[in-house]
Amino acid sequence: MSTLQPAAPAPKKIDYSSDQQVRWCPGCGDYSILKQVESVLAVHGRAKEEIVFISGIGCSSRFPYYLDTFGMHSIHGRAPAIASGMRSVQPDLSVWLITGDGDSLSIGGNHLIHMLRRNVDLNVLLFNNEIYGLTKGQYSPTSPEGAISKSTPMGSTDHPFNPLALCKGADATFIARGMDRDPKHLREMLLRADAHRGTSLLEIYQNCNVFNDGAFEIFTEKASKAAHTVFVEHGKPLLFGNGTKGIKLDGMTPVVVDLAAGEAAADDLWIHDERDSFKASILVRLFDDPREKDALPRPFGVFYVNDRHTHETKMNAQVALAKQKKGEGDLDALLRGENVWTIA
Amino acid sequence: MDTIPTPRPKVIEAREKVVILFAGDSGDGIQLTGTQFTDTNALFGNDVSTFPNYPAEIRAPQGTLAGVSGYQLHFGSVDVFTPGDVCDVLVVMNSAALRSNLAKLKHGGTIIANSDGFDPKNLRLAGYPDEENPLTDGSLDNYVLHTVDITKLTRLALEGTSLGMKEKDRSKNMFVLGFINWMYSRSLERTKKFLEAKFKNKPELLEANLKVLQAGYNYGDTSETFTTRYEVKPAPMPKGNYRNITGNQGIAIGLIAAAQKAGLELFYGSYPITPASDILHELSRNKHFGVKTFQAEDEIAAICSAIGASYGGALGATASSGPGIALKGEALGLAFMLEIPLVVVNVQRGGPSTGLPTKTEQADLWQAIFGRNGEAPIPVIAASSPTDCFEMVYEAVKLAVEHMTPVILLSDGYIANGAEPWRFPEAKDLRPITPPYAKPRETEDAEAFMPYARDERGVRPWAVPGMKGLQHRIGGIEKEDKTGNISYDPQNHELMVKLRAEKVQRIADTYRPIRLDSGPGTGDLLIVGWGSTYGAIRTAALELQQEGHSVAHVHLRHMFPFNNGLRGLLKKYDKVLVPEMNSGQLRQLMRAEYLVDAQGLNKVQGMPFTAEEIRVAALNLLKK
Numbered sequence: 001m002s003t004l005q006p007a008a009p010a011p012k013k014i015d016y017s018s019d020q021q022v023r024w025c026p027g028c029g030d031y032s033i034l035k036q037v038e039s040v041l042a043v044h045g046r047a048k049e050e051i052v053f054i055s056g057i058g059c060s061s062r063f064p065y066y067l068d069t070f071g072m073h074s075i076h077g078r079a080p081a082i083a084s085g086m087r088s089v090q091p092d093l094s095v096w097l098i099t100g101d102g103d104s105l106s107i108g109g110n111h112l113i114h115m116l117r118r119n120v121d122l123n124v125l126l127f128n129n130e131i132y133g134l135t136k137g138q139y140s141p142t143s144p145e146g147a148i149s150k151s152t153p154m155g156s157t158d159h160p161f162n163p164l165a166l167c168k169g170a171d172a173t174f175i176a177r178g179m180d181r182d183p184k185h186l187r188e189m190l191l192r193a194d195a196h197r198g199t200s201l202l203e204i205y206q207n208c209n210v211f212n213d214g215a216f217e218i219f220t221e222k223a224s225k226a227a228h229t230v231f232v233e234h235g236k237p238l239l240f241g242n243g244t245k246g247i248k249l250d251g252m253t254p255v256v257v258d259l260a261a262g263e264a265a266a267d268d269l270w271i272h273d274e275r276d277s278f279k280a281s282i283l284v285r286l287f288d289d290p291r292e293k294d295a296l297p298r299p300f301g302v303f304y305v306n307d308r309h310t311h312e313t314k315m316n317a318q319v320a321l322a323k324q325k326k327g328e329g330d331l332d333a334l335l336r337g338e339n340v341w342t343i344a
Numbered sequence: 345m346d347t348i349p350t351p352r353p354k355v356i357e358a359r360e361k362v363v364i365l366f367a368g369d370s371g372d373g374i375q376l377t378g379t380q381f382t383d384t385n386a387l388f389g390n391d392v393s394t395f396p397n398y399p400a401e402i403r404a405p406q407g408t409l410a411g412v413s414g415y416q417l418h419f420g421s422v423d424v425f426t427p428g429d430v431c432d433v434l435v436v437m438n439s440a441a442l443r444s445n446l447a448k449l450k451h452g453g454t455i456i457a458n459s460d461g462f463d464p465k466n467l468r469l470a471g472y473p474d475e476e477n478p479l480t481d482g483s484l485d486n487y488v489l490h491t492v493d494i495t496k497l498t499r500l501a502l503e504g505t506s507l508g509m510k511e512k513d514r515s516k517n518m519f520v521l522g523f524i525n526w527m528y529s530r531s532l533e534r535t536k537k538f539l540e541a542k543f544k545n546k547p548e549l550l551e552a553n554l555k556v557l558q559a560g561y562n563y564g565d566t567s568e569t570f571t572t573r574y575e576v577k578p579a580p581m582p583k584g585n586y587r588n589i590t591g592n593q594g595i596a597i598g599l600i601a602a603a604q605k606a607g608l609e610l611f612y613g614s615y616p617i618t619p620a621s622d623i624l625h626e627l628s629r630n631k632h633f634g635v636k637t638f639q640a641e642d643e644i645a646a647i648c649s650a651i652g653a654s655y656g657g658a659l660g661a662t663a664s665s666g667p668g669i670a671l672k673g674e675a676l677g678l679a680f681m682l683e684i685p686l687v688v689v690n691v692q693r694g695g696p697s698t699g700l701p702t703k704t705e706q707a708d709l710w711q712a713i714f715g716r717n718g719e720a721p722i723p724v725i726a727a728s729s730p731t732d733c734f735e736m737v738y739e740a741v742k743l744a745v746e747h748m749t750p751v752i753l754l755s756d757g758y759i760a761n762g763a764e765p766w767r768f769p770e771a772k773d774l775r776p777i778t779p780p781y782a783k784p785r786e787t788e789d790a791e792a793f794m795p796y797a798r799d800e801r802g803v804r805p806w807a808v809p810g811m812k813g814l815q816h817r818i819g820g821i822e823k824e825d826k827t828g829n830i831s832y833d834p835q836n837h838e839l840m841v842k843l844r845a846e847k848v849q850r851i852a853d854t855y856r857p858i859r860l861d862s863g864p865g866t867g868d869l870l871i872v873g874w875g876s877t878y879g880a881i882r883t884a885a886l887e888l889q890q891e892g893h894s895v896a897h898v899h900l901r902h903m904f905p906f907n908n909g910l911r912g913l914l915k916k917y918d919k920v921l922v923p924e925m926n927s928g929q930l931r932q933l934m935r936a937e938y939l940v941d942a943q944g945l946n947k948v949q950g951m952p953f954t955a956e957e958i959r960v961a962a963l964n965l966l967k968k
């Protein structure tokens with residue numbers, strides 16, 4: 001069920017832009033994401049005051065200022081906690097959470113996993129650029145090992161997070177990946193994320209052309225995209241390389257097969273089932289370094305969907321049940337307590 | 345001489361007030377014994393004040409000093425303001441309980457000792473030298489010592505039941521409770537009702553507890569050693585309806601009441617921490633008031649979820665203790681910058697760091713007032729007693745909502761767990777709380793909404809998501825006056841810093857005029873207190889006044905901003921004494937603000953002041 005209810009007449013997407021000048025660096029991938037979000041808001045046409053964007057700190061977290069909706073630019077890493085509280089008392093609004101790889105996976109990692117396990121109903125757009133942009137170029141928790149940055153001149157010694165595997169581990173109920181350079185697919189991912197009831201986690205590969213230009217080039221550029229990406233769709237086989245290659249499950253192990261060479265037929269391939277939790281756990285693990293030989297392609301699309309109850313549904317149900325059992329709270333009864341004596 | 349062993353008639357003596365300290369192993373049910381006897385006395389009409397004193401460990405090794413749990417109860421036919429400086433009666437279940445509490449017993453006081461807890465093993469665990477037993481070696485000759493084998497008598501009372509030895513021994517506390525009720529001529533009805541409710545589904549345990557309770561009572565009647573019973577008549581308290589309340593209960597009930605009066609949903613985000621967790625427990629039992637409780641993943645998420653709830657149009661509240669408040673610092677700055685309502689309660693405990701989690705202290709005053717980056721003044725108020733916790737949390741909500749600001753309420757472990765009778769109000773008499781809602785923009789061409797335009801008090805309007813046409817963006821980053829848009833303009837920043845500070849300072853204009861708690865309006869000495877030292881200071885001040893000294897007592901409720909009348913009041917006394925359970929935090933604030941030569945009485949032992957300590961300090965200062 002969508003949190004955005006259709007209404008007439010459908011507003012144009014410009015309606016959701018605020019009067020503030022957008023201040024990301026020219027060429028930043030954030031522009032493309034903003035454009036698609038505005039477009040998706042327009043599809044549903046929900047009243048501006050019924051939409052809330054909450055962000056943390058970082059380049060991406062400036063996002064709320066550029067939309068003419070309710071918005072809070074909060075503090076570093078804490079947007080999930082703020083949004084969880086807000087959602088608890090506002091079950092009917094459309095809530096979006098804008099965050100980056102540093103914001104949600106480093107300083108706010110704890111809040112992210114707990115929001116996911118609770119399944120708070122909102123859409124998380126995780127802008128992953130594998131770098132700290134706002135602080136001007138330190139490595140992030142998603143930067144690959146050996147990444148050269150201002151704080152790692154000899155290369156990063158840290159092993160990076162696999163964000164979607166982390167989210168799957170936290171029992172996220174909606175997991176998807178898109179990229180800034182594929183706006184059509186991104187738009188589809190945004191619509192899917194918004195349609196899901198619960199925490200929709202959409203990781204977006206976003207190019208920081210100033211501090212980490214080309215980090216995802218191999219997935220986004222025409223020359224290499226087909227060979228290194230696999231776009232998953234529910235009920236369809238995992239095909240890539242313009243249909244010449246596929247992925248087969250050998251037991252629990254995904255292996256690449258060359259269809260053109262007759263190594264397997266389309267029927268033998270892994271058929272994507274976004275409701276299959278075990279297979280999703282394997283899918284999120286397709287995270288090879290694309291520069292390595294025989295690397296598996298990187299998946300994009302909706303990995304996993306689960307209709308588990310949302311946090312606020314249960315919370316509101318308990319309040320309703322308590323009222324049903326004990327009756328609507330009577331303040332005088334509460335003040336009085338159970339053992340009263342009177343001095344006359 | 346009588347040869348027939350009939351019980352001798354017992355004498356009943358009247359007492360004005362009595363202090364009893366129950367002490368034993370943390371598994372001995374001491375807290376239950378204490379609270380039950382407190383409730384019985386309160387229902388009878390005594391004024392009461394209590395001090396539960398828990399060990400830091402959940403179950404320290406049995407019989408050791410570290411495992412001693414205590415419950416001190418002061419009850420009287422006159423007003424009582426503290427749990428008492430010294431005890432009249434000390435009930436000890438084992439050697440460690442005696443060793444760690446004997447110093448609190450007055451000379452000539454009564455000891456009731458469970459002899460089973462004084463076997464060689466228990467004596468050794470308590471650290472008594474080999475072969476020494478205080479119950480038999482004459483070292484307690486200055487006291488009235490009653491040795492009772494409570495363990496044995498409890499087992500005897502339960503002979504023939506199917507309970508195991510361990511279960512039988514667990515009802516020892518009921519024997520003590522029964523006996524104490526006899527000693528003070530109280531009825532067992534209240535406790536019986538309590539047990540019936542507690543063991544509703546366990547008839548066997550109910551029967552056992554009732555049996556032992558009655559056995560303890562009967563023991564007093566029949567035993568030759570106890571010749572005297574006591575009676576403490578009801579206290580002449582103001583007319584009205586009363587109940588017992590702890591400070592943490594007062595906070596929970598106050599939050600619910602204030603939210604209802606403000607027409608707001610209550611959202612409480614919290615991470616468990618001693619001694620604040622009971623607020624979470626109490627609130628989560630009251631969901632039928634629409635209360636939403638959220639046990640967050642950490643202290644930061646606790647406050648941030650509350651900020652989110654307030655942003656969403658509810659009353660966001662959170663509570664913690666010092667270490668948790670430290671973690672909330674950044675988010676407090678955000679709430680201050682957003683200018684939205686938020687109530688943050690600090691139930692203080694001994695610090696710094698983990699400090700003394702189960703002990704009390706007032707050392708977080710500076711943290712509350714100064715503990716943020718940048719210039720972020722937040723109103724700080726303090727509760728002085730368990731019942732005052734209700735009043736002050738209500739005040740915190742009123743200030744937060746009506747002035748669009750986070751408010752910090754300081755309580756502490758002493759009043760959080762202590763109980764006293766409360767003449768509770770009726771809902772209709774509670775002060776109104778009015779949120780300053782923004783006016784929805786019904787049409788597109790309505791005047792643009794200015795989220796940071798201010799009214800005559802400097803307060804901005806509250807626009808909640810969903811309100812028509814009021815969408816706007818806010819954040820922790822500096823914003824332009826009126827529009828709320830991001831601004832890095834130097835002049836604007838200085839203006840905003842001033843506007844925010846002025847708004848908070850103007851809250852002092854809404855306070856009731858400053859009022860002395862007792863004493864002359866001008867004189868030799870003014871004792872300035874705050875928080876949980878109230879009872880001890882009040883007791884000392886009244887005594888000093890009776891002795892003819894020119895001493896007054898004022899107790900501050902508003903720690904920041906101060907009451908506007910404080911400056912003038914300080915000038916009316918030659919000397920000023922500031923007793924605090926810290927090294928002088930309020931004293932320094934007052935010296936800085938008023939250039940007053942305030943003297944401190946400071947105690948940082950994790951224990952509350954005794955009235956005597958304050959009286960002596962006041963006399964010494966008067967002599968100088």
